[in-house]
Amino acid sequence: MERDKLDFGNGKIGQLFRAMFFPTLIGMAFNSALNICDGMFVGHGVGSNALAAINIVAPLFLICAGLGLMFGIGASVIGGIRLAENNVKAARIIMTQAYIAGAVIFGVVILVSLLFTRQVLYMLGCSPALEGLASDYLLWLLPGLVFFYLQCAGMMLIRLDGSPRYAMSVQIVAAVLNIFLDWYMVFPLGMGIRGASMATSISCIVAGIMVVAYFLFFSDKLKFYRLRLSVKSLMLSLRNVGYMAKVGMATFIAEVAIGATMVVGNYMFMSYLGEAGVAAYSVGCYLFPLIFSISNAVAQSSQPIISYNYGAGRMDRVRQALNIALFTAVVSGMIISFGMWSGSGLLAGIFLDSSEHAYDIAKAGLPLLGLCALPFALNITFIGYYQSCERAVRSIIYMMLRGIVFMAPGFIFLPYAVGVSGLWLAIPVAELMTLTVIVLAYLFARR
Numbered sequence: 067m068e069r070d071k072l073d074f075g076n077g078k079i080g081q082l083f084r085a086m087f088f089p090t091l092i093g094m095a096f097n098s099a100l101n102i103c104d105g106m107f108v109g110h111g112v113g114s115n116a117l118a119a120i121n122i123v124a125p126l127f128l129i130c131a132g133l134g135l136m137f138g139i140g141a142s143v144i145g146g147i148r149l150a151e152n153n154v155k156a157a158r159i160i161m162t163q164a165y166i167a168g169a170v171i172f173g174v175v176i177l178v179s180l181l182f183t184r185q186v187l188y189m190l191g192c193s194p195a196l197e198g199l200a201s202d203y204l205l206w207l208l209p210g211l212v213f214f215y216l217q218c219a220g221m222m223l224i225r226l227d228g229s230p231r232y233a234m235s236v237q238i239v240a241a242v243l244n245i246f247l248d249w250y251m252v253f254p255l256g257m258g259i260r261g262a263s264m265a266t267s268i269s270c271i272v273a274g275i276m277v278v279a280y281f282l283f284f285s286d287k288l289k290f291y292r293l294r295l296s297v298k299s300l301m302l303s304l305r306n307v308g309y310m311a312k313v314g315m316a317t318f319i320a321e322v323a324i325g326a327t328m329v330v331g332n333y334m335f336m337s338y339l340g341e342a343g344v345a346a347y348s349v350g351c352y353l354f355p356l357i358f359s360i361s362n363a364v365a366q367s368s369q370p371i372i373s374y375n376y377g378a379g380r381m382d383r384v385r386q387a388l389n390i391a392l393f394t395a396v397v398s399g400m401i402i403s404f405g406m407w408s409g410s411g412l413l414a415g416i417f418l419d420s421s422e423h424a425y426d427i428a429k430a431g432l433p434l435l436g437l438c439a440l441p442f443a444l445n446i447t448f449i450g451y452y453q454s455c456e457r458a459v460r461s462i463i464y465m466m467l468r469g470i471v472f473m474a475p476g477f478i479f480l481p482y483a484v485g486v487s488g489l490w491l492a493i494p495v496a497e498l499m500t501l502t503v504i505v506l507a508y509l510f511a512r513r
Contacts, residue, residue, distance in 0.1 A: 074374035079386045086367035089230040093237030094359035103245045107252045108262050116259045117417060118341055119199035121348035122192045125328045130211050132321025133171055134218025137164040139317045140310030142222035143454055146370050147377030149287065158291040160306060161223055167307040168215045176208050191332035195341060203263045210267030213274025220277030226370045227288040236276045244269035316449050316461035323469020327493060330477045334489055338481060339427060346427035349417045350435045360398045361443040364391050365450030372454035388451050395447040399440030406436025434490035441497035448504050468500035
């Protein structure tokens with residue numbers, strides 16, 4: 067396999083960032099295309115209720131993604147610092163511990179979801195009209211979740227190992243396969259929402275196998291390491307896993323916050339606008355991963371550069387990487403906002419028929435939701451920077467502010483203040499308030 071030649075310690079920061087950013091962005095763009103195609107196939111092939119049912123299950127999927135990214139980011143940051151110290155063995159141990167811990171946690175999540183399916187669905191905001199569809203989607207999604215964890219955590223570690231193009235190929239293969247299977251199972255085979263769920267599981271399994279194959283056969287420095295089974299080794303593993311979780315916790319909170327946004331939004335849109343409102347909101351939830359992916363591509367591309375140079379004590383290079391990432395975040399956020407403002411009707415029409423009431427609700431709401439793109443991109447970039455420099459507490463606080471502290475009250479109180487538009491403005495207002503706090507704290511710290 068042709069390996070990307072990246073020298074995080076001595077290469078030019080701009081060139082390193084571009085070498086990381088474009089493969090990461092392309093891979094995430096394919097993931098975003100997958101989300102859009104999935105919604106399009108289900109919305110037009112099964113109906114708006116199926117779209118709403120997927121939106122009910124989506125928070126659980128996001129929690130699982132958060133766990134994968136939490137351990138992936140945590141292991142990547144700590145591993146990058148260890149590699150900067152020329153301690154390859156420690157980096158391999160960290161990676162192996164992250165995978166074992168995640169597999170155990172995912173096993174528990176799958177078991178609980180399997181044994182208490184109905185309770186889980188209603189906890190996520192399901193209604194009797196959506197229960198059958200949501201149950202079908204959830205049960206066929208479960209087989210692929212462990213492999214989904216392998217993919218989420220693996221993306222960070224493969225990039226740290228110096229192979230962002232392989233990470234990109236994993237995401238592209240999984241996305242293209244999922245899109246094809248979505249279409250084939252929903253339309254030619256007529257399997258409905260069950261087919262869409264099976265397509266997702268199969269693509270997760272393929273991506274997970276590709277990640278494992280990389281670390282077994284193609285990796286440079288990061289490989290699986292045989293852990294000892296002594297009590298001392300177990301205690302050391304638990305300590306390391308705890309620290310990885312602490313470093314990556316902000317990323318987990320980010321995914322959980324998106325899930326919480328969906329749950330709270332489902333309840334509020336249901337109470338104000340019924341099933342049609344939830345279906346319209348699901349269009350925004352399908353598009354939000356596009357905003358998240360592009361912004362996260364900026365943060366993830368700068369993360370190994372920052373963590374490696376932070377471990378090497380090169381703070382001038384750390385600041386340079388942050389500045390480039392912030393500029394990229396501004397440009398990306400402005401492009402996304404313009405696209406959602408100018409193309410709201412087209413975007414709503416991808417998922418819903420223009421004759422449906424849900425289409426009109428989505429067309430009116432998407433421009434308001436698009437206001438969140440710029441502050442969100444900057445927030446995620448700053449939070450990624452603090453994670454990469456092992457400032458876990460600060461990154462956790464900022465993520466809690468944007469995802470929970472400011473967001474939930476916004477959903478509850480803004481509709482009372484400005485009407486239905488407040489439902490769509492809750493996320494932009496939360497992001498803007500968080501950015502204000504981050505910028506003020508950053509400027510104060512530099513005085």
